[in-house]
Amino acid sequence: MTQTTMPSFSGSRTSETAGSGLIWSLRDCWTIVLQEFTHLLRQPSTFAWQIGFPVVMVLMFVYVFGSAMDVTGQGAGEGYVDFAMPGMFAMTMALGFMDTAYAVTHNKEKGFMDRFRSMPMSGSAPVTGRAVADVIRAAIDLAVIAGVALLIGWRSGGSIGATLLAFLLLLWLRLALIFVGIFLGLSIKNTETAGSLFAVAFPLGFISAVFTPPEMMPGWLGAIAAWNPVSSTATAIRELFATPGIDYLEPAYWIDGHALAGAIIWPAVIMAIFLPLAVRQFKSLSR
Amino acid sequence: MPSELAVEAEGLTKTYKEKVALDGVDLAVPGGTVHGLLGPNGAGKTTAVRILATLTIPDGGRASVAGHDVVSQSRQVRRSIGLTGQQTAVDDLMTARQNLTMFGRLFRLPKAQARRRAEELLELFSLEEAADRSPKRFSGGMRRRLDLAASMILAPQVLFLDEPTTGLDPAGRREVWEAVENLAAQGTTVLLTTHYLDEADKLCDRISVIDHGKNFVEDTPAGLKRRIGEERLEVVAADPAELNRLAELVRSVVGVEVSTDDSQARISVPVPDGVGALTSAAAEIRAQGLAIADIGLRRPTLDEAFLHLTGGSQAVGPQPSQPNTPKTLEETR
Numbered sequence: 127m128t129q130t131t132m133p134s135f136s137g138s139r140t141s142e143t144a145g146s147g148l149i150w151s152l153r154d155c156w157t158i159v160l161q162e163f164t165h166l167l168r169q170p171s172t173f174a175w176q177i178g179f180p181v182v183m184v185l186m187f188v189y190v191f192g193s194a195m196d197v198t199g200q201g202a203g204e205g206y207v208d209f210a211m212p213g214m215f216a217m218t219m220a221l222g223f224m225d226t227a228y229a230v231t232h233n234k235e236k237g238f239m240d241r242f243r244s245m246p247m248s249g250s251a252p253v254t255g256r257a258v259a260d261v262i263r264a265a266i267d268l269a270v271i272a273g274v275a276l277l278i279g280w281r282s283g284g285s286i287g288a289t290l291l292a293f294l295l296l297l298w299l300r301l302a303l304i305f306v307g308i309f310l311g312l313s314i315k316n317t318e319t320a321g322s323l324f325a326v327a328f329p330l331g332f333i334s335a336v337f338t339p340p341e342m343m344p345g346w347l348g349a350i351a352a353w354n355p356v357s358s359t360a361t362a363i364r365e366l367f368a369t370p371g372i373d374y375l376e377p378a379y380w381i382d383g384h385a386l387a388g389a390i391i392w393p394a395v396i397m398a399i400f401l402p403l404a405v406r407q408f409k410s411l412s413r
Numbered sequence: 414m415p416s417e418l419a420v421e422a423e424g425l426t427k428t429y430k431e432k433v434a435l436d437g438v439d440l441a442v443p444g445g446t447v448h449g450l451l452g453p454n455g456a457g458k459t460t461a462v463r464i465l466a467t468l469t470i471p472d473g474g475r476a477s478v479a480g481h482d483v484v485s486q487s488r489q490v491r492r493s494i495g496l497t498g499q500q501t502a503v504d505d506l507m508t509a510r511q512n513l514t515m516f517g518r519l520f521r522l523p524k525a526q527a528r529r530r531a532e533e534l535l536e537l538f539s540l541e542e543a544a545d546r547s548p549k550r551f552s553g554g555m556r557r558r559l560d561l562a563a564s565m566i567l568a569p570q571v572l573f574l575d576e577p578t579t580g581l582d583p584a585g586r587r588e589v590w591e592a593v594e595n596l597a598a599q600g601t602t603v604l605l606t607t608h609y610l611d612e613a614d615k616l617c618d619r620i621s622v623i624d625h626g627k628n629f630v631e632d633t634p635a636g637l638k639r640r641i642g643e644e645r646l647e648v649v650a651a652d653p654a655e656l657n658r659l660a661e662l663v664r665s666v667v668g669v670e671v672s673t674d675d676s677q678a679r680i681s682v683p684v685p686d687g688v689g690a691l692t693s694a695a696a697e698i699r700a701q702g703l704a705i706a707d708i709g710l711r712r713p714t715l716d717e718a719f720l721h722l723t724g725g726s727q728a729v730g731p732q733p734s735q736p737n738t739p740k741t742l743e744e745t746r
């Protein structure tokens with residue numbers, strides 16, 4: 127061990143008064159975001175695996191199941207790419223909360239949360255930093271999947287504005303679910319239990335309008351699927367992408383006819399519920 | 414601020430559901446000293462440290478660190494402390510250097526200063542060579558040192574270390590000890606928890622022993638050792654039939670009544686001058702041509718110490734995860 131004298135940082139302790147609380151919170155948040163992206167850059171293979179899942183799902187649904195589906199009334203397989211792609215986008219956003227939950231549980235389990243909480247940093251930064259990083263991350267995911275979609279022949283039929291709005295709605299859903307992820311991540315004991323989140327995530331992703339129109343499901347299931355927040359987003363972006371054949375089936379559920387409103391309101395409702403819950407759970411760490 | 418108290422706690426209590434973790438713990442640690450918190454598993458050491466490091470709010474009692482109340486002035490406390498928790502909290506997906514720079518930023522150093530501080534700490538903890546590697550591939554000792562470095566970004570007034578050497582091999586422990594000694598020499602107040610008597614003995618100015626969430630004993634390491642009994646000389650006979658002859662011989666060498674354990678063919682006797690007794694007993698055994706399976710000096714384990722201190726009346730907590738190993742001759746030196 128080298129004998130070096132410890133420099134005194136008494137000066138830097140007081141320098142904190144230099145910026146206002148908000149500026150410091152934003153800086154701390156950004157530091158956490160950078161941490162997340164350092165992970166991504168240092169672990170490209172993990173990133174590839176994570177993004178690989180939705181890509182494989184796209185190919186599987188479009189080529190394996192899709193060939194048997196008749197969602198547009200033009201015959202099996204016809205137009206399924208156009209129908210399935212928006213669903214795929216929505217489902218990737220919907221399942222993303224598991225990544226959030228896993229990361230939060232991991233940080234808690236590894237003592238990272240404790241270290242952060244023992245430091246004079248902004249108390250909200252671990253949460254806000256996580257949210258910002260995950261939204262950026264979701265945007266990257268969407269870009270990659272959209273690239274694959276373009277390759278296999280998907281096109282948005284909507285205007286540029288409508289297409290952009292569709293992607294914003296997707297990120298809006300993801301943002302809302304981040305707080306579900308943070309809440310669950312803080313509530314879960316360890317990362318092993320985090321795996322069982324699939325039990326919640328799969329119904330959320332699949333009992334929806336993502337791959338099958340709810341109108342094609344048995345009544346009660348169809349109702350659940352139609353009212354699933356993910357369905358609103360999926361249906362709304364189908365409309366925004368002007369997906370051919372979406373009006374083939376008469377909307378059987380009220381919400382189906384009001385998908386755009388649902389895609390805006392549902393995430394807001396989710397956030398209104400889970401943001402306070404996540405904050406409460408974060409505070410209860412000190413109990 | 415050597416004369417002031419860097420850590421002060423009065424009657425801390427904490428209950429988790431039905432489990433009483435702390436049942437009125439007091440602490441008084443003068444600035445610039447190293448204080449040990451010793452106790453078996455579940456004694457409440459981690460809970461006490463978490464309260465002092467503002468991570469947990471106590472149910473009752475009060476505590477201040479560096480002159481600030483841990484509940485009402487937690488921000489000021491956080492600015493004066495460093496914490497190395499029971500687990501190493503470093504980011505395995507970043508390099509050692511990136512870790513320290515990130516923590517520097519979160520301690521709100523400007524970018525250039527955070528980088529400079531990271532370099533200094535890497536040097537201070539002899540991690541320059543490993544600076545660009547991920548801590549995932551570090552040895553236990555190196556990980557701990559990086560963890561320590563991360564809690565030292567602002568050269569804290571008070572440093573909390575929760576079992577800093579658990580799970581480390583002797584070399585790793587020595588590395589951490591040196592780091593802690595360096596810090597203490599520069600005036601940092603250190604509160605560390607440990608299961609190891611020898612660790613507390615080596616590093617601490619004073620030791621508080623807690624058990625079942627209560628203060629048990631507080632003393633200097635020397636005083637504590639005196640209280641919990643001296644070193645014992647232990648001899649194990651190679652042939653159980655020779656146990657009595659061997660016991661007689663050891664008794665004549667050290668001049669005190671010995672206790673024998675027939676089932677393990679073991680003789681045990683308290684010896685004030687451990688090394689002297691060991692060498693003369695060994696020489697005598699050899700001279701007599703007796704065969705032994707083992708001979709060595711041994712300090713009482715923490716559990717034995719508790720039994721001793723409580724006169725055997727108090728139930729002893731569960732075994733430490735890594736019980737004190739019998740000490741070898743070299744280690745007792």
Ligand SMILES: Nc1ncnc2c1ncn2[C@@H]1O[C@H](COP(=O)(O)OP(=O)(O)OP(=O)(O)O)[C@@H](O)[C@H]1O
Nearest residue numbers: 429432433434452453454455456457458459460461
């Ligand atoms: N978050 C918690 N929830 C419930 N019980 C807890 C919690 N933290 C600690 N306890 C209980 O409180 C008691 C004291 O625990 P603590 O971790 O402080 O002990 P310790 O002395 O640090 O033990 P060890 O040597 O094993 O680290 C234990 O019985 C433990 O089970």
Ligand SMILES: [Mg+2]
Nearest residue numbers: 458459460499
């Ligand atoms: Mg502990």
